[in-house]
Amino acid sequence: TQLLEQSPQFLSIQEGENLTVYCNSSSVFSSLQWYRQEPGEGPVLLVTVVTGGEVKKLKRLTFQFGDARKDSSLHITAAQPGDTGLYLCAGNAGGTSYGKLTFGQGTILTVHP
Amino acid sequence: DTGVSQDPRHKITKRGQNVTFRCDPISEHNRLYWYRQTLGQGPEFLTYFQNEAQLEKSRLLSDRFSAERPKGSFSTLEIQRTEQGDSAMYLCASSLGAYNEQFFGPGTRLTVL
Numbered sequence: 343t344q345l346l347e348q349s350p351q352f353l354s355i356q357e358g359e360n361l362t363v364y365c366n367s368s369s370v371f372s373s374l375q376w377y378r379q380e381p382g383e384g385p386v387l388l389v390t391v392v393t394g395g396e397v398k399k400l401k402r403l404t405f406q407f408g409d410a411r412k413d414s415s416l417h418i419t420a421a422q423p424g425d426t427g428l429y430l431c432a433g434n435a436g437g438t439s440y441g442k443l444t445f446g447q448g449t450i451l452t453v454h455p
Numbered sequence: 456d457t458g459v460s461q462d463p464r465h466k467i468t469k470r471g472q473n474v475t476f477r478c479d480p481i482s483e484h485n486r487l488y489w490y491r492q493t494l495g496q497g498p499e500f501l502t503y504f505q506n507e508a509q510l511e512k513s514r515l516l517s518d519r520f521s522a523e524r525p526k527g528s529f530s531t532l533e534i535q536r537t538e539q540g541d542s543a544m545y546l547c548a549s550s551l552g553a554y555n556e557q558f559f560g561p562g563t564r565l566t567v568l
Contacts, residue, residue: 348497373554384459384546384559385498392554430497434555441486441511443557445497 345369346433348446355421356454363416363449365431372436374414375443376405379428421453457481459560461547467566468537475533476563480549487530488557489522490546491515498546504530537567 346367355361365374373392377385389398391407391414398405402425404417414431428450432443460479468474480487485506490498501520503511506527516522519537524530534541544564548557 346497375556377559382562382564384461384548384562387556387558390554390556432497432557441488441503441505441555442500442513443488443490443498443555444500447495448497 346431346444346446348429348431348449350449351447352450352452354452354454357422358420359453361418361421361451363429363431363451364413365415365446366413367433368412369433369435370411371433372411373434374407374411375432375434376414376416377430377432379430379448381428385430418451421451423453423455426451426453459547459549459558461545461560461563463563464561465564465566467568469568470537470539472537473533473535474537474565475531476545476547476565478530478532478547478560480528480530480547481551481558482528484549484551484558485527486550486555487524488548488550489530489532490548492544492546492562493542501532534565537565539567541565542567 375390376388379385389405394409394411396407402419428448430448432445462477487504489501492498504524519535522532544562546562548559550557
């Protein structure tokens with residue numbers, strides 16, 4: 343069974359601070375996706391990383407895929423209240439589990455004005 | 456470009472009743488997924504369709520659960536003889552690309568009394 347562990351589970355910061363969310367596994371993933379979810383809504387795809395060592399930037403968000411494709415991180419620079427939400431990482435093992443995403447338990451981020 | 460839609464958004468039922476949820480994927484997407492999410496957790500995979508073929512089912516999907524995608528377009532998820540433990544958000548997602556980027560609908564919130 344593949345597991346993705348996210349940390350921290352909760353993050354409460356002031357506007358303007360930086361933060362990093364980690365997503366770790368003992369398994370290799372063919373791709374990894376990050377989502378953001380608002381209460382009562384479905385997850386919204388932020389980014390997909392597929393190559394070990396890959397770094398992708400989306401405005402103030404920087405995503406990194408580990409060299410061994412077992413871990414990933416999300417870094418937010420100068421957080422804003424609009425960044426508040428649940429951040430989820432999800433891995434696709436590929437192969438016979440091609441269709442299935444394994445999700446971490448999520449990080450609840452609160453950015454205070 | 457319309458996204459994934461789900462109906463109903465909310466369903467309240469009594470224990471023992473049957474419920475059916477519908478998912479309409481993004482029109483050109485051939486893959487469709489169902490997930491279940493409980494409070495404070497990431498989504499858990501339930502089942503996966505490629506076109507009309509159901510290719511993978513989680514062990515979470517007991518005999519009371521059945522899913523169909525009869526024409527390879529919309530899908531339905533039926534839960535028979537609902538139990539209080541079935542209360543959760545049921546999410547549908549669809550994808551097309553090689554890296555299995557999944558786009559989620561808004562979910563159906565099920566409450567079993």
